[in-house]
Amino acid sequence: KAGVTQTPRYLIKTRGQQVTLSCSPISGHRSVSWYQQTPGQGLQFLFEYFSETQRNKGNFPGRFSGRQFSNSRSEMNVSTLELGDSALYLCASSLTGGDYEQYFGPGTRLTVT
Amino acid sequence: GENVEQHPSTLSVQEGDSAVIKCTYSDSASNYFPWYKQELGKRPQLIIDIRSNVGEKKDQRIAVTLNKTAKHFSLHITETQPEDSAVYFCAASIARGAQKLVFGQGTRLTINP
Numbered sequence: 195k196a197g198v199t200q201t202p203r204y205l206i207k208t209r210g211q212q213v214t215l216s217c218s219p220i221s222g223h224r225s226v227s228w229y230q231q232t233p234g235q236g237l238q239f240l241f242e243y244f245s246e247t248q249r250n251k252g253n254f255p256g257r258f259s260g261r262q263f264s265n266s267r268s269e270m271n272v273s274t275l276e277l278g279d280s281a282l283y284l285c286a287s288s289l290t291g292g293d294y295e296q297y298f299g300p301g302t303r304l305t306v307t
Numbered sequence: 308g309e310n311v312e313q314h315p316s317t318l319s320v321q322e323g324d325s326a327v328i329k330c331t332y333s334d335s336a337s338n339y340f341p342w343y344k345q346e347l348g349k350r351p352q353l354i355i356d357i358r359s360n361v362g363e364k365k366d367q368r369i370a371v372t373l374n375k376t377a378k379h380f381s382l383h384i385t386e387t388q389p390e391d392s393a394v395y396f397c398a399a400s401i402a403r404g405a406q407k408l409v410f411g412q413g414t415r416l417t418i419n420p
Contacts, residue, residue, distance in 0.1 A: 225406055237351070237396060237410040249405035284350065291406035293339035293358055298350040 195221055198287050198299035206305045212273040215302045219266050219287030225249075226268040227296065228260060231282040240283075243268055244291055272304075280306045309334040311399050313411025321419050326387055328414045330397035331379040337399040340373060340380050341408070346393045354395075355382070384416075392418045 199218045207213050219226050227250075228240040239252040243262035260270040266287075272279055282301045288294040310333040320326050332340075341356035357364045357371045357380065364371050368387075373380040384391055394415050398408040 227406060227408070229408075229410075236412045237398075237408075239407050239409065242406050244405070250407045252407070286408075288406060292404055293400065294406075295353055295356060296341065296406065296408060297353060298343075300350045 198285060198297055200283075200285055200299040200302050202302060203300065204303045204305075206307060207275050208307055209275055209277060211275050212271060213275060213304060214269055214271045215283055215285075215304075217268045217270075217285035217287075217299055219268070219285075220297060223287035223289055223297075224266050225288045225291035225294070225296075226262055226266065227286045227288075228268070228270050229284045229286065230254070231284055231301070232280075237284070240270065242291065249291065275306045277306050280304060309337065309399065309401070309407075309409040311397060311409050311411040313397050313414060315414060316412065317415045317417070319417045319419060320387055322387060322389060324387055326384045326391070326416055326418075328382045328395055328397065328416070329379060330381070330399075330411050331377075332399040332409075333378070334399070334401060335375075335378060336401045337378075339400040340371070341398050341400075342371060342382050343396045343398065344393045345396065345413075351396060387418045389418050389420055392416060 225244045227242040242250040262268045284301045286296040286298045288296040338359035343351035345351045370383045397411040
């Protein structure tokens with residue numbers, strides 16, 4: 195089975211712009227979660243989607259949003275980018291969430307200048 | 308909210324020795340505890356997990372123990388090898404349908420030959 199894939203792998207944006215990141219889960223997995231990884235804050239949960247519905251949300255401002263499609267693929271969007279949004283954005287998929295194992299994608303490295 | 312503390316932040320051991328990483332969690336409702344290994348420039352990789360109905364789990368050289376009363380869990384790596392060098396993250400989750408992993412800050416493990 196193919197693993198979790200994310201596109202693009204690298205992205206450079208300017209402050210004030212917006213960005214959309216994409217995640218394709220492992221085939222058959224219906225839960226997709228997003229995390230932000232920075233050296234200072236570590237791995238922080240953004241949100242989780244299941245069956246096209248956001249089930250859980252972390253403590254991030256409303257500029258961070260996401261969605262999930264009927265094929266379980268997910269996108270996250272960050273509007274009005276700030277320098278502090280520079281990070282590695284990781285998505286992870288699991289069968290249905292709960293206590294099922296969560297597998298990570300390679301991440302999208304976002305740099306905001 | 309949920310908080311996970313991880314210690315130590317860095318750990319250096321001689322090849323062949325054992326390594327122990329400890330985590331404590333704050334929310335007594337947490338019931339799923341995975342451990343991830345992240346090598347430089349790579350995605351976090353699930354190495355072992357434990358659920359709250361189990362006190363210990365072993366997989367070859369890796370073991371995890373859980374003490375629900377004290378709200379702490381530990382990763383034990385025996386007979387360490389150079390390829391064990393990486394950053395290790397513990398996480399805790401209240402696994403009821405929706406999935407949200409709260410991560411510790413990570414431990415940089417270095418195996419000295």
